[in-house]
Amino acid sequence: MKQKTKGIERLFRLIGKDQSCDYQYGFFTSEESPDCFFRISFNEHSFLYRLGIAPELDICADGKEYNFPGLQDYDDKKNSWFFPISDNDMMSIAKADCIKSIIIQTPTEHLNLNKEEASVWKSFFLAGVAECIEEVDNSRQLEDFYIQRCLAEARFCIMQSVDASPEASVSLAAFAVNPHSEAIISQALTTRKP
Numbered sequence: 001m002k003q004k005t006k007g008i009e010r011l012f013r014l015i016g017k018d019q020s021c022d023y024q025y026g027f028f029t030s031e032e033s034p035d036c037f038f039r040i041s042f043n044e045h046s047f048l049y050r051l052g053i054a055p056e057l058d059i060c061a062d063g064k065e066y067n068f069p070g071l072q073d074y075d076d077k078k079n080s081w082f083f084p085i086s087d088n089d090m091m092s093i094a095k096a097d098c099i100k101s102i103i104i105q106t107p108t109e110h111l112n113l114n115k116e117e118a119s120v121w122k123s124f125f126l127a128g129v130a131e132c133i134e135e136v137d138n139s140r141q142l143e144d145f146y147i148q149r150c151l152a153e154a155r156f157c158i159m160q161s162v163d164a165s166p167e168a169s170v171s172l173a174a175f176a177v178n179p180h181s182e183a184i185i186s187q188a189l190t191t192r193k194p
Helices: 087-095 121-133 140-164 166-177 182-190
Strands: 024-028 036-042 056-061 064-069 071-073 079-085 099-105 110-112
Touching: 024 121, 036 121, 056 087, 064 079, 064 087, 079 087, 087 121, 099 121, 121 140
Parallel strands: none
Antiparallel strands: 024 036, 036 079, 056 064, 056 099, 071 079, 099 110
16 A cells, blocks of 8 residues: 655756746655656746646667556646555666656647756655655655755756856866866866856
8 A cells, every 4th residue: 555645755846947847856655546656846937837738758778668558637726736656666667777767748849857866866756766656755766866856956057157257167167177187177166257
């Protein structure tokens, strides 16, 4: 029997996406269903808000395609779509060496979940298996997902800062070519955007 409240059910803001849409994701479990549900939440600025047809969650892991139909959650204060995933599919995706893509799409539009968080999804599905299927509270896999997600967010913030400052980009590029140069290290550390 699935438990109703699990740590993985917390919603996580999608890194790097249009913040006005307030995209958030997580897993959801229910005692009434044998499946886990991948959940994406959003507000009225998202194209997902206006859909008259359910989107699909498409995942490509180790070259295998997985397709999960969406179910609307009408009881949520925010709008959400749920995508039921069987235990077998969850375990297969979690065991994959590479999750190449994870996309929510309709025939005309799509939301690429993989762009900024490519390194996060394997740990997310491993945490889903531990928390939702094996019913381990506060699992090591969930802790690893939190760490991977924090690292992905820090990388995104660093890249935004570098992109905003040409001086920092030049210094970091020079540092990448010659990481042992103290002058380059010093310049990279002292470069500030005005």
